[in-house]
Amino acid sequence: MSKDVSILDLDRITQVLHRRCESMDVGLTWSKQATTAMTDGRNIILPVVKQPITKDAMDKLYGFVIHECGHHTRPDAFKILKALSDPPPELCALFNICEDDGMEREVADAHIGDAVGLGTMNTVVLGEVADAWKEKPIPEDATEQQVAPMSVCGLGQLSRLEWDGVPNQNRTRFFENLPPIAQKLLNDLHSEGYVDKMLATKDPHDTWDLAVDLYKRLFPERDEDEAEQQRSDGHSMQPAPPSESSGEDGQVGEVSGMDDESEDGAGSQSKGTVEGEEDKTSAKAKKQQGTVISWKDAVLSEHNEWKPKKDGDVAGSIGIDWTDYKAGSVVLMPQKLVNVIDCRGHDQQVQTGRHGDNEGTPESFMPDNTGSRAFGNQIRRYLQSQRRTKVRRERYHGNLDKSSIVRLGMPPIDGGDWNKKLFYDMVQRKELNTAIHVLTDWSGSMQGTKMVHAADASGRLVYVFDRVLRVPVQLAAFTNGRTRCDIGLIKGFKDRSISPRQIAENFSKFYKYSSANNDADSVMWAYNQLIRRKEERKILIVLSDGAPAGAYGGSGSSNLKHVCRSIERDSKVELYGVGIESNAVETYYSNAKVLHDSDEINKTLFEIIREGAYRGTR
Secondary structure (H helix, E strand, O other), X not given: OOOEOOHHHHHHHHHHHHHHHHHOOOEEEEEOOOOOOEEOOOEEEEEOEEOOOEHHHHHHHHHHHHHHHHHOOOOHHHHHHHOOOOOOHHHHHHHHHHHHHHHHHHHHHHOHHHHHHHHHHHHHHHHHHHHHHHHXXXXXXXXXXXXXXXXXXXXXXXXXXXXOOOOOHHHHHHHHOOOXXXXXXXXXXXXXXXXXXXXXXXXXXXXHHHHHHHHHHHOOOXXXXXXXHHHHHHHHOOOOOOOOOOOOOOOOOOOOOOOHHHHHHOOOXXXXXOOOOOOOOOOOOOOOOOOOOOHHHOOOOOOOOOOOOOOOOXXXXXXXXXXXXXXXXXXXXXXXXXXXXXXXXXXXXXXXXXXXXXXXXXXXXXXXXXXXXXHHHHHHHHHHHHOOXXXXXXXOOOEEOHHHHHHHHOOOOXXXXXXXXXXXXXXXXXXXXXXXXXXXXXXXXXXXXXXXXXXXXXXHHHHHHHHHOOOOEXXXXXXXXXXXXXXXXXXXOOOOOOOHHHHHHHHHHOHHHOOOOOHHHHHHHHHHHHHOOOOOEEEEEEEEOOOOOOOOOOOHHHHHHHHHHHHHHHOXXXXXXXXXXXXXXXXXXXXXXEEOOHHHHHHHHHHHHHHHHHHHHO
């Protein structure tokens, strides 16, 4: 049985899907009514995925998007369908199957990663089809015409044997569960050379010709002249007026003679390559890129760049149906819905305090400069003691050690090997290839000394990482005062030598957002910020009183526990929790320290860095 995906996997695949569609300049929508993926030339429609979300479901979803995007690299297929006037649904279904095979073969040949994604999807889908046919057998009195789509899908599976390198035991189950009449028809079509004809297709015009030939072969009672007219109309690619059979939106009719689940997997995953508008993208040049990957790596073979949300874009659903939510389940919001406020800009107003006091002003969040310098010196001395350059003597090669020249005049020792060790070398200290993210709780429960200590500790961390260690560090605060998850960006990775005063002012700008806190989604946001960094080592330090209050749905406490455990198991990011006047942080973070007053800030942070350095060397 396929295992459930983790929340990290779920977040990665949804980001991958959005990036892939954006790269093709097509929209991405989700439908509860859809049983499989489809495209109308402008948008890709995916079926909503329900809990529990399995890895098989994610493999299939990832393959669906590769498949539908592949159709947009062959625009003539849309134009051929658009040129048809009142086409027989059987002909459209056959064209869909033939085009699916030709298109996927072309996409797989162009990109290794896509070949793996499509092959893995095909494996999952064929297993679902075989199970569906086993539970709901095709009627024994079905005619050859009724099972024709199944047999043609079988041709596609025989064609895949020549180019799909992903092992597929489910293909055998698919063939074994074909109804006898469908198996006989498949054997006949194979002996007539239709598998070779599939493999010989090069473009949508070839697959259109093959579809018309199959239509004439499988439905001999139909008007042959009409079929040839449809062939000619398709090749002309001149738009025909909408007809009743195609509907107002031009959607091609479903494959007849098969239930929804068998359609879903017997080779026509895009049940409905649907007619659409003029092509918006050109076919990509064929070239091998990247390594063999799948959705689990959250990297596309030819789309490995990160594209942030553009100004004005509407954050959309990730397509997960939480209507069946049960108590205890983990529910995280789509990352695109996280509200990031850049507190570094000049348009934000600095707080003037509440009720005339000093609360919320930049002065209240100024780090202790004396403490910061002391902390920096402590870290500097520690690193020097741990990573001082060492001299290694008695080497066979390197710099000549004058004190060892005397060995040349001495009798041979150890067969003369000892006498040859006249050199020394230096073990140079290695700089940490590290990126660090500091995430600070800015919720109402942090009001008073907690918030002051958190801001002070955050400022000291930035001082050490930025000015002493010289590694990229980002600082952000989190609450949910305006939306379900607000992130205040205090310092970005690229901001260097930012002053303590500026950090305090940026914290003050975010003060007006202070409300409850959504720890789990905030930690996930910071994790996604780090995971895209190129540094070898990635560290996330969360400063909080450790008591989640807000949540997108369900329990904020169970959400945070699940996020922390997932990140720790993932091992790509080192996660540390710093409790601010509260031991509650130890409930969520395996690596946790607690500070109760300003005198403990340096000691607590030093222990975090020292333990992190130890883990880094390991």
